[in-house]
Amino acid sequence: MKLIDNIQDWICSLALSLAIALFINIFLVQHMVVEGHSMDPTLHDHQHLIISKFSHSIKKMPDYGDIVTIDSRVSRERSLKDDLSEPITNLVNQQQYVFVKRVIGKPGDVLEFKDSQVYRNGTKLDESYILETMRVMVDQKITVPADSIFVMGDNRNNSMDSRMIGAVPLNHVLGVMVAKI
Template sequence: MKLLKQLWSWTGTFLVALVFALLIGIFIIQPYKVDGHSMDPTLYDKERMYVSKLPHTFSYMPDYGDIVIIDSRVDRTRTFKDDILENPLFQLIVNTTDRAFFVKRVIGKPGDTLEFKNHKVYRNGQALDEPYLNEQMNYESTQKWVVPEGHVFVMGDNRNHSEDSRMIGYIPLDHVIGKKIF
């Protein structure tokens, strides 16, 4: 009987710890591993970082230049169920490797007009100073992008090898999963 009580105590402690770990990973902080070279030279393939989930939890608008994790599936609505199933603990259990999450830099916020000319990004008519870029951007377009309310425009630092808002479109604020903290 004493062994059964001890076993129950350990099980209860384990379950409480599991619930706390899930809550922290869903709402506060989460580890993330960079997959690919779209953020070179700022972040490298397989580099590990920690992401604050507070902007996602409280729907904060990220600042210009913030490095964020986005859900690139902009054609679908995100739910709380997504946040739970994308938690690293569940990912270990189900052993999935979903490539829908990208690491990008916030370039435009609601109301901004973005243009790509002279191998530079222009926000509201001003060329951006981007010291984090390793090479000149080879992309130019006559299109003007106006970021709609509740969305951001993101790009990778390796502009010539990045799938970003130029391809997938504006990112809804609820698809910004978190902000890099270290």
């Protein structure tokens, strides 16, 4: 009988520990590994990051310059089911649709791409963090929609970002980087 009680205690302890770990991973903080070179020179391929998920949990708008993780599938709706299942599937294989990018624009901002520079609301951005001068094929002007952000990689010439996928809805912003490991 004592052995059965001990086994039950262990199972309860393990189940509680797993539930706490999942809660932390879903709603508070998450480990992530950078894949690719779109954020060079700021972040490097295979670099480990700590992501705060708290801002996603409370739907807080990130600040300009924040490095965020996003769900790049912007044309589909996200649900609580996505938030609950991703930490488990990420244990097996990091999702290819989760990107790491920098916040360039917020709702209502007018972004212009001209002369190899980015202008926000008529002011040229000071972007000392970018890898090289951005190649701009055609001058462009974009207004960031409500409840969305515009993100770009620091390696502008080799980044799949809002210039290609479009503005990122706020509920597709999965978290904000708080530390590099």
